[in-house]
Amino acid sequence: MxxxxxxxxxxxxxxxxxxxxxxxxxxxxxxxxxxxxxxxxxxxxxxxxxxxxxxxxxxxxxxxxxxxxxxxxxxxxxxxxxxxxxxxxxxxxxxxxxxxxxxxxxxxxxxxxxxxxxxxxxxxxxxxxxxxxxxxxxxxxxxxxxxxxxxxxxxxxxxxxxxxxxxxxxxxxxxxxxxLFQALGSGNREELVRVIITASGGPFRTWASADIEQATLAQALKHPNWSMGQKITIDSASMMNKGLEVIEASYLFALAPDEIDVLVHPQSIIHGMVEFSDRSVVAQLGAPDMRTPIAHCLGWPDRIVGPAAKLDLAKIGQLTFEAPDFGRFPGLRLAYDALRTGNGATTVYNAANEVAVAAFIAGKIRFGAIARLVEATMDAWIRSGNLAPLTSADDAIDVDHSARNRAATLLPQIAAKAS
Structure with a gap:
């Protein structure tokens, strides 16, 4: 160790x-x-x-x-x-x-x-x-x-x-x-300006809001770059997955929400960047293959030989970037809201999203209703005065279960509004 x-x-x-x-x-x-x-x-x-x-x-x-x-x-x-x-x-x-x-x-x-x-x-x-x-x-x-x-x-x-x-x-x-883990090693805490998490944008990156609202399960599962499980692929399509990553980064690296940015990068070659006070930006690049970050963890503090494809930037030709659209992908905005609220709000965000995704898979709600159910559950949770610091695994699990129940209760009305 x-x-x-x-x-x-x-x-x-x-x-x-x-x-x-x-x-x-x-x-x-x-x-x-x-x-x-x-x-x-x-x-x-x-x-x-x-x-x-x-x-x-x-x-x-x-x-x-x-x-x-x-x-x-x-x-x-x-x-x-x-x-x-x-x-x-x-x-x-x-x-x-x-x-x-x-x-x-x-x-x-x-x-x-x-x-x-x-x-x-x-x-x-x-x-x-x-x-x-x-x-x-x-x-x-x-x-x-x-x-x-x-x-x-x-x-x-x-x-x-x-x-x-x-x-x-x-x-x-x-x-x-x-x-980010690799790039942060290039500086000290007092030199940090922000971290930048990249997002592919998912299969609906260029879609209009009305089309995203009506997207089918098959369309949501057609991720352009990654081969992943069903739940995480749908989260990528809604950008809820990126919201979860913003929350993770905050806790993992002790960062304030304002120190975390998201940048849409369709090629999924740059996976994360860190900006320091001298305006240097350090990035980690690699082919979209989960074996690369796992190999880094498995070999740490050394590096081992990884089986992922060699990165050929000349063949790729260009890397492009876009600002995230919080209007078309409100799940990302909700993650920042939950992080700033704290006291179990991120737990509620995650639990409500899991209920919403399961409902979408089951054909009970439209794709666009996923974020609406999450927002409604968070709002109801905050209004009920349930916010409190979580100090144990049992606390977190209790909030998770309660939030799932609240989301399930709200589900029929969210489904009715979308019909």
Whole structure:
């Protein structure tokens, strides 16, 4: 573990190290992958597969994919595996009979996986279910590659405080935050002017508002650059995903909302930039491949050989940029509103968005109603006087559940207005 890392914002209790420490990494690094069968997990396992002598798999988890999890456990000789659905324990044990791999099921087993003695943990369990396992890894001082948005969006303040207190090292695995992570190392906190998170603009970047309102599920899932899961692809189409990233960046790097800008960059080659007081802007570039930021986290504080395509700027020819349109993509504006409100508002933003996206997928609301449901839920939450600091995982989960219920209650009226 890179425990000798110099912290970027030490006085603000940040656990993000932005000065490369050449503290010697062990010849073999023990790793755990939480969410091993998802898209981030697939990319992580691909990197581990490329360096079998460098990494030993301690534990792997999945939600319900017993077949995929068992296959990975056998391939990587995992010591422990867990599936989130407690009803699938017998299936998992049968699939791994005779291998010597320990098996578990249910929430407690996923937390057990995170608690095992791995040097490096990929936290890629999606949704609020990923919070407690990530905290389990944090509390034992592990190096945690964070790919779960909810850890920061729903619980950013106390999550980062817990990480700093435990001496954990938080490495951002998202392409945009990893880009900022790399670029921020070029200066000091007092020299920072702003960070710039880039956005592809999604499939509706050039669409008129009326057309975005009526967009179909198939259209929302046609992302121009990235191959991702259904939920995150829809979030990209609405730019809610970029709003979530703004919130993450604030907590991850202890930044005020006004220190975070978004810039639409359709080619998705520049993933993040940092402007310093001398007006230098440091950018991180790379082909749109999630294996690049994951490889950076996996090798940190060193760099490993990554399998992503070599960046050929001459072939690309040009890089273009646009200001984000808060009118056509109100979800991005709402993220800044939630961040400035604080006291659980970002948790409400995320929960309401998940309800809205599920409703859109189910055909209950139009695409344009996603942001309206989020805004209505946030407004109702604020008016009810429920705003209060979140100090524990249970606090965050309680707010998440309450906000989902509030969004579900508001859903029929939002759907009726759009019809």
């Amino acid at each position: 890179a425990s000798a890392a110099v912290l970027w914002f030490g006085e603000n209790m940040s656990a993000v190290p932005l000065r490369n420490s050449k503290a010697a990494a062990s010849a073999v690094r023990a790793v755990t992958v939480l969410g091993a069968t998802g898209s981030i997990g697939d990319s992580t396992m691909d990197l581990l597969r490329a360096s079998p002598d460098r990494y030993q798999v301690e534990a792997l988890t999945a939600n319900t994919n017993v077949v995929g999890l068992a296959k990975l456990a056998k391939e990587f000789d995992a010591r422990f595996v867990a599936v989130a659905d407690p009803n699938l324990l017998e299936d998992l044990e049968d699939a791994l009979a005779g291998t010597g791999t320990e098996c578990g099921a249910g929430e407690s087993a996923i937390i057990d996986a995170a608690s095992r003695p791995a040097d490096w943990v990929m936290a890629a369990v999606s949704g609020a279910a990923g919070l407690k396992p990530a905290l389990a890894a944090v509390d034992r001082g592990a190096t945690v590659a964070l790919a779960n948005k909810e850890c920061l969006v729903c619980a950013g303040d106390f999550f980062m405080e817990r990480a700093a207190k435990a001496g954990a090292c938080i490495l951002p695995a998202d392409s945009e935050h990893n880009a």
